[in-house]
Amino acid sequence: MKTALMVILPVIFGLGGCSLLIPPECRYLKASQGRATFDEVQQKLGAPLAKVDEPNGMRWLYEVREEQPTHRGTPTGFWCDEYRLTFEKNGVLRDWTHRSFFHGGELRPEPCQAGYERLAL
Numbered sequence: 001m002k003t004a005l006m007v008i009l010p011v012i013f014g015l016g017g018c019s020l021l022i023p024p025e026c027r028y029l030k031a032s033q034g035r036a037t038f039d040e041v042q043q044k045l046g047a048p049l050a051k052v053d054e055p056n057g058m059r060w061l062y063e064v065r066e067e068q069p070t071h072r073g074t075p076t077g078f079w080c081d082e083y084r085l086t087f088e089k090n091g092v093l094r095d096w097t098h099r100s101f102f103h104g105g106e107l108r109p110e111p112c113q114a115g116y117e118r119l120a121l
Contacts, residue, residue, distance in 0.1 A: 025064060025083055029096045036093045041085065048085075057094065060085040063112045077104040080112040 028044055048060035062083040086095040101115035
């Protein structure tokens with residue numbers, strides 16, 4: 001019994017820790033895909049940076065920026081996460097993408113994609 005707990009507990013804590021690395025926006029969008037409406041997404045994520053009408057629905061753009069403080073030799077910089085949401089004509093969230101970019105030294109980089117891209121979680 002004691003050995004089983006020593007194996008199971010680290011696995012449980014490890015899996016729980018991984019959820020801390022996934023941005024809250026990604027967790028929300030993954031859980032809401034195929035059922036959330038314009039209003040529900042806007043209530044959770046706020047107003048989008050841009051909205052584009054398309055023949056089959058609408059596309060929204062969000063950018064979430066976070067400063068990375070300097071720490072023992074690492075440069076100060078800015079993370080910029082870009083979210084592109086696609087809605088169906090009936091207003092339901094159909095699909096979304098997430099890309100993450102790092103900008104070194106700039107306080108408010110424009111545009112978000114001008115930085116170095118990292119693989120998004």
